[in-house]
Amino acid sequence: MEPKTFFCFIFLIVTAGFIISFTSTNFPHAPSSTTGLLDCTDSSSSPLCASRNFFFNKQKPPFSKQDPKPKLKNHDHLSDTANHPLDPLTVMEFNKVRSLLSSHALFSSGAPHAFHSIVLEEPEKNLVRAWEKGNPLPPRKASVIARVGPDTHVLTVDLSSSRVDIVDSPVRASGYPMMTLEEMNDVTFAPFTNADVNRTIVARGVNLTDVCCFPLSSGWYGRKEENKRVIKSQCYSNQGTANFYMRPIEGLTILIDLDTKQVIEIVDTGPNIPIPGSTNTEYRFKNLGTNDKTRGLNPISIEQPRGPSFVIEDNHVVKWANWEFHLKPDPRAGVVLSQVRVHDPDTQVTREVMYQGFVSELFVPYMDPSDAWYFKTYMDAGEYGFGLQAMPLVPLNDCPRNAAYMDGVFTAADGTPFVRENMVCIFERYAGDIGWRHSESPISGLPIKEVRPKVTLVVRMVASVGNYDYIIDYEFQTDGLIKAKVGLSGILMVKGTSYQNKNQVNKDKEGNEEELHGTLLAENIIGVIHDHYVTFYLDLDVDGPDNSFVKVNLKRQETEPGESPRKSYMKAVKNIVKTEKDAQIKLSLYDPSEFHVVNSVKTTRVGNPTGYKIVPRATAASLLDHDDPPQKRGAFTNNQIWVTPYNKSEKWAAGLFTYQSHGDDTLAVWSDRDRDIENKDIVVWYTLGFHHVPCQEDFPIMPTVSSSFDLKPANFFERNPILRAAPNFEHDLPVCEAKYVSA
Numbered sequence: 174m175e176p177k178t179f180f181c182f183i184f185l186i187v188t189a190g191f192i193i194s195f196t197s198t199n200f201p202h203a204p205s206s207t208t209g210l211l212d213c214t215d216s217s218s219s220p221l222c223a224s225r226n227f228f229f230n231k232q233k234p235p236f237s238k239q240d241p242k243p244k245l246k247n248h249d250h251l252s253d254t255a256n257h258p259l260d261p262l263t264v265m266e267f268n269k270v271r272s273l274l275s276s277h278a279l280f281s282s283g284a285p286h287a288f289h290s291i292v293l294e295e296p297e298k299n300l301v302r303a304w305e306k307g308n309p310l311p312p313r314k315a316s317v318i319a320r321v322g323p324d325t326h327v328l329t330v331d332l333s334s335s336r337v338d339i340v341d342s343p344v345r346a347s348g349y350p351m352m353t354l355e356e357m358n359d360v361t362f363a364p365f366t367n368a369d370v371n372r373t374i375v376a377r378g379v380n381l382t383d384v385c386c387f388p389l390s391s392g393w394y395g396r397k398e399e400n401k402r403v404i405k406s407q408c409y410s411n412q413g414t415a416n417f418y419m420r421p422i423e424g425l426t427i428l429i430d431l432d433t434k435q436v437i438e439i440v441d442t443g444p445n446i447p448i449p450g451s452t453n454t455e456y457r458f459k460n461l462g463t464n465d466k467t468r469g470l471n472p473i474s475i476e477q478p479r480g481p482s483f484v485i486e487d488n489h490v491v492k493w494a495n496w497e498f499h500l501k502p503d504p505r506a507g508v509v510l511s512q513v514r515v516h517d518p519d520t521q522v523t524r525e526v527m528y529q530g531f532v533s534e535l536f537v538p539y540m541d542p543s544d545a546w547y548f549k550t551y552m553d554a555g556e557y558g559f560g561l562q563a564m565p566l567v568p569l570n571d572c573p574r575n576a577a578y579m580d581g582v583f584t585a586a587d588g589t590p591f592v593r594e595n596m597v598c599i600f601e602r603y604a605g606d607i608g609w610r611h612s613e614s615p616i617s618g619l620p621i622k623e624v625r626p627k628v629t630l631v632v633r634m635v636a637s638v639g640n641y642d643y644i645i646d647y648e649f650q651t652d653g654l655i656k657a658k659v660g661l662s663g664i665l666m667v668k669g670t671s672y673q674n675k676n677q678v679n680k681d682k683e684g685n686e687e688e689l690h691g692t693l694l695a696e697n698i699i700g701v702i703h704d705h706y707v708t709f710y711l712d713l714d715v716d717g718p719d720n721s722f723v724k725v726n727l728k729r730q731e732t733e734p735g736e737s738p739r740k741s742y743m744k745a746v747k748n749i750v751k752t753e754k755d756a757q758i759k760l761s762l763y764d765p766s767e768f769h770v771v772n773s774v775k776t777t778r779v780g781n782p783t784g785y786k787i788v789p790r791a792t793a794a795s796l797l798d799h800d801d802p803p804q805k806r807g808a809f810t811n812n813q814i815w816v817t818p819y820n821k822s823e824k825w826a827a828g829l830f831t832y833q834s835h836g837d838d839t840l841a842v843w844s845d846r847d848r849d850i851e852n853k854d855i856v857v858w859y860t861l862g863f864h865h866v867p868c869q870e871d872f873p874i875m876p877t878v879s880s881s882f883d884l885k886p887a888n889f890f891e892r893n894p895i896l897r898a899a900p901n902f903e904h905d906l907p908v909c910e911a912k913y914v915s916a
């Protein structure tokens with residue numbers, strides 16, 4: 174390839190991460206300073222006065238003399254050690270795993286092999302729960318998924334005994350492991366090894382130096398995907414634009430053998446479809462010009478003159494306000510929250526809420542059955558690795574100035590560790606919202622005005638799975654609520670068309686327009702309708718693992734004749750759910766319910782079982798036929814809520830081996846066993862969905878769309894847990910003066 178086209182090979186950038194860059198990283202250890210308030214008017218280097226925080230993200234230049242000395246730990250991943258049973262494998266551990274594997278019979282024979290996943294084999298849950306800081310760690314183990322030739326193997330490596338055990342070999346599951354980054358990278362180049370691909374591209378009028386191709390997981394439809402790992406590739410012209418996604422060589426689909434990288438088949442159904450132009454596709458700030466007269470915004474930022482209120486202990490344990498939890502980056506899930514606990518202001522006890530929570534799978538089916546589109550039904554975690562696709566966050570824009578960052582340490586296909594810098598950020602948010610309030614009316618004679626500002630803690634990661642960007646936030650509130658939020662941005666996957674205007678679209682005799690499967694967004698570009706589903710694994714342990722799932726059905730009750738001037742009222746009917754099938758829940762506005770996870774024995778002073786509830790918000794359900802191959806594989810989205818008994822090997826909603834899976838190992842299959850879930854260690858699965866009918870505003874890049882759900886205490890505390898929260902006073906806050914005041 175010509176160097177000119179390199180920028181479009183996004184996976185190249187990913188590969189660059191393999192150059193192991195053990196740069197130092199900074200984590201905040203705050204609030205630790207006694208410096209007090211800062212001189213907010215010293216703003217020599219900044220247009221706004223800067224009350225400098227006690228830590229900086231590492232992209233910033235070194236501290237100047239005037240900066241208060243932040244308490245920093247220079248974070249050298251080379252010497253990382255594990256401090257907690259759930260800490261991810263360290264660089265040293267990865268290196269040991271690699272060396273132990275290299276002498277194992279499976280890998281020492283010289284047969285080509287690749288490690289598709291090397292992660293911590295988490296110790297048994299009871300061991301983790303029993304562990305306390307200062308205790309020795311349970312034995313450190315790695316879980317390894319490898320391919321040797323055509324076979325997949327699962328192994329564990331015990332780092333203390335240096336034993337390598339085979340768990341499953343060869344794997345008989347219908348699917349294959351997550352792709353490696355190297356495979357995705359190689360597949361971007363694979364089409365150009367084939368002269369017919371070159372000829373087809375040239376025949377479409379695209380210069381071979383202007384083309385980039387993109388690896389698209391094939392799904393499973395039974396014919397072409399049988400008995401070999403395959404991937405599809407589609408190509409774009411990047412001539413005149415960085416936004417090559419808007420210039421598809423429509424209809425050209427190249428089937429590639431993922432093991433050999435050989436082109437198996439070339440289909441071009443679009444020779445008559447022009448390549449859309451590059452006009453208006455630019456989205457980079459530096460190239461957009463400034464002839465827009467919209468009133469601009471002045472800079473805005475949060476200042477924390479006394480530094481952040483959270484600490485990150487031993488690199489992974491976050492403590493903030495009443496919360497503490499373990500946080501780790503994961504190549505498949507993105508981030509994993511573990512041992513989430515909240516401090517009870519009444520009893521001074523730190524209580525368990527959730528053992529583990531993470532994104533288990535995503536499902537993104539496109540709604541166009543034609544040859545170049547039907548297979549686009551992605552599972553971004555199990556196929557691409559949601560964490561592997563998380564790019565470094567951009568300070569000041571992805572996360573505010575007061576954010577701390579955490580790196581991911583993952584492995585390349587040869588087992589070598591690499592660092593994904595700034596993959597997760599953690600920051601406190603004050604969005605100007607209110608925690609609670611009351612003002613007394615003058616008629617009461619009580620001059621009461623009590624208001625508490627709402628400050629929250631956000632853990633954020635962003636995965637850029639090809640064109641799309643998924644922003645995942647876990648937001649902790651001091652009132653005990655945890656909000657999981659998904660934001661969608663990035664660039665649409667669009668379809669080329671010969672239409673330039675709606676008035677050209679064919680109509681039948683009745684005047685019905687031809688089905689476009691989407692919206693004409695610009696000349697020759699259709700934004701294709703699709704869905705996004707994000708399935709969360711939520712192992713709630715409310716005051717311990719023995720919990721029950723309770724449906725609180727809201728029902729209309731008719732009054733007896735003569736009982737009341739009212740004919741009806743609404744009542745809450747509680748039902749403890751006994752087995753899995755009764756916990757397969759489809760949301761409905763006209764059958765409203767609350768979904769509680771309650772402790773089986775612990776009650777509040779007045780006798781309510783302690784609990785948390787899952788509070789759905791705007792969401793969507795798949796309309797696909799349950800027998801449609803993608804929906805079979807994505808059957809974990811058939812319900813919005815499922816509850817299963819805890820099982821260490823049931824973590825991935827589409828099955829451990831998702832790529833080209835047939836849907837025989839999904840959450841839906843497990844749940845249909847209808848196991849007991851009453852008074853058990855249970856896991857709740859919640860699916861957040863979006864239907865996306867693109868509109869012109871999504872071109873050439875989409876403004877973020879988001880939705881969320883909450884985990885909210887329900888009779889968990891004896892009373893409002895933030896009763897004693899302090900209000901803001903003028904003297905607590907930095908007084909910053911703008912250096913420049915614009916007219």
Ligand SMILES: *[C@@H]1O[C@H](CO)[C@@H](O)[C@H](O)[C@H]1NC(C)=O
Pocket residue numbers: 174175365366367368371381382
């Ligand atoms: C296809 O085109 C690319 C780019 O010009 C070139 O590097 C490659 O060698 C060509 N492949 C074949 C098989 O001719």
Ligand SMILES: *[C@@H]1O[C@H](CO)[C@@H](O)[C@H](O)[C@H]1NC(C)=O
Pocket residue numbers: 380381382
């Ligand atoms: C194709 O690219 C080459 C190299 O940049 C250039 O010399 C040639 O003019 C281009 N051809 C077309 C048809 O754009």
Ligand SMILES: *[C@@H]1O[C@H](CO)[C@@H](O)[C@H](O)[C@H]1NC(C)=O
Pocket residue numbers: 820821822823843848
């Ligand atoms: C745990 O999960 C695995 C994988 O789904 C399954 O084979 C096993 O039977 C499950 N165990 C129980 C007790 O349900």
